[in-house]
Amino acid sequence: MRLLKLLRTTAFRLALVYVLVFAVSAGLLIGFIYLSTSSFMAAQTDETLNAEITGLEEQYRQRGLPGLRQIIIERSSRSESSLYLLANADLSRIAGNLSIWPADAEREPNGYMNFTYDRQVADGIEKRLARARQFRLPGNFYLLVGRDVVDRRGVEDLITDALLWAGALTLALGLLGGFVISRNMMSRIEAINRTSRDIMEGDLSRRVELTGIGDEFDELASNLNDMLDQISRLMAGMREVSDNIAHDLRTPLNRLRSRLEVTLMKPQGDQEYREALEQAISDADGLISTFNSLLLITRAESGVLRENFAPTDLSAIVRDMSELYEPVAEAKNIAFRAISGPPVTCRGDRSLISQALGNMIDNAIKYTPSGGAVSVWVQREAGTATLKVRDNGPGIPEADRARVLQRFVRLEASRHTPGSGLGLSLVAAVAQLHEGELQLDDAGPGLIASLRLPLDA
């Protein structure tokens, strides 16, 4: 089973392809070496033959047949690899180290012939291969000059064997290498798979181990780990959101339900029914508004809204939002002051920034007692612009400042003021979306809320 799996791996297939390509090219190289070696050796045989023939021809011209016979006898006894045969018209031997004229010769068109002959050796007779040329001499004599090629063939066979072994070894080593590499890769992928399976089974804290080599597998593993961290963070965020939704939507939903239920418990007048229904609608509106705020915060936190970013003038936003809220402050007898100067442009979402500033102003007005003062302005600092809202209300104790930015957190002191508890969470989400920051400081007395946004480059 494991072997089958191994055979199916990409690594193994790649190794196999590599081995095949390598074997074919090695084969071609080996074939070339073989062919050039053997043709060189064949050419050398023919050259030796021709030299010998030239020598004999010379003797024959000078000393005639008896001289030729004489020299053949001499040479025959001297050499084993050179073959001679001088024969008469009926091809019977006159002189030479071949006993009979070869019968089964295979003739080439250029006058050469290949044949086998018998040679006397210590333990009997041996059939040997030879190559020769034959001539017809005047007076119906025949001459055959040849060479034994068994040794040459032996060398050729040796080369062939060596080359075949080398090929087989290449193939075997390649396969083994592929096997080892693929096993190694497989074990590392298997490690990643194992971690993935653990995570899928619910253990999200598991991470892929790094080998520390810093190769592609480590890179893959570390990317996967980063991705898992991100997912964990998002999931923790989601869990927090759903906990909070459950907590904060349950109460008003329950109130709505009880109101309707109690109204139906015993018959009542039209006026009572109408009032109960109107209250129910108002409860539902509150729920919808909370729900919409939550959705907006989630969208702002997810960053998808960055697509709508455009140059936005913060001074104009200060003017517009102040104009929108000024009557609210006046109705509560709060001195409202907005200072807006020349344009201060940042890159962002006008609607969201307006909404965030609106929430900051709304908060300030809500928590400042009648007779207090609220001021709004935009301040330019190095590379950033800050929207500031200052009030002289009770402020927020330092220990609670981080907490009020979380969703639905409302300090005990403000339990009876209307509001969803999402106002500052939205401001914080808008700050995060714009890569800015929301800061709450003591105004002594009161609170300064600062929404810092990066300026448009």
Next chain:
Amino acid sequence: MTPQTITLTASENDTMRVLVVEDDHETANYLIKGLRESGHVVDHAPDGVEGLEMARGQSYDAAIVDRMLPRLDGLSLVKRMREDGNETPVLFLSALGAVDDRVKGLKAGGDDYLTKPYAFAELLARVEALVRRRQPAAVQTRLQVGNLELDLLSRTAMRAGQPVDLQPREFLLLEYLMRHAGQVVTRTMLLENVWDYHFDPQTNVIDVHISRLRAKIDKGFDEPLLHTVRGAGYCLRAAA
């Protein structure tokens, strides 16, 4: 002076013929019931293809179109209507509430966009405003409701011959109310059309602006013009 409160009734418009294209039956039934009880005539199509056929077959004063519809989605339906040269005002209903969804709806030829869940009063006010807007009006330089006059050129207001001192935004607010005189105008409509904000400002800031405006135009007069419509919004109208 206590603000006048009136209950929601059909505006002084004539009866409207409204086409409702909505696939959810319960939603459609509430919508049809509400519109009929407000005195309008309603036809219903449960999908986009049927909606398009009905829009081609008859003439309507307004169409209320859900964005997600079987067979032919709301955006395509309205695009086809506009290609046919059909100029019936369209109000999109959608569960998709992001700014770009709204922009897509208006680009496809919709005239207004309302995100679910919505208040029926909001829907009714918007449809009535759409129908009114489509009725051709000569270029006006003066608006009048009862003895309240608004001069759009000199940007001044008079009540019974007495000048009313208005801030620029108050002028815009009053202009919008006067252009929709006799109709219910919701807080969201005011926020969108007078302030150009498409979000919920939590506290009801619009109420404060209205009561300021009311103090300027109605204070000292026996007959108030600016009325609060319970559960819906406001209505500027002279006594019959």
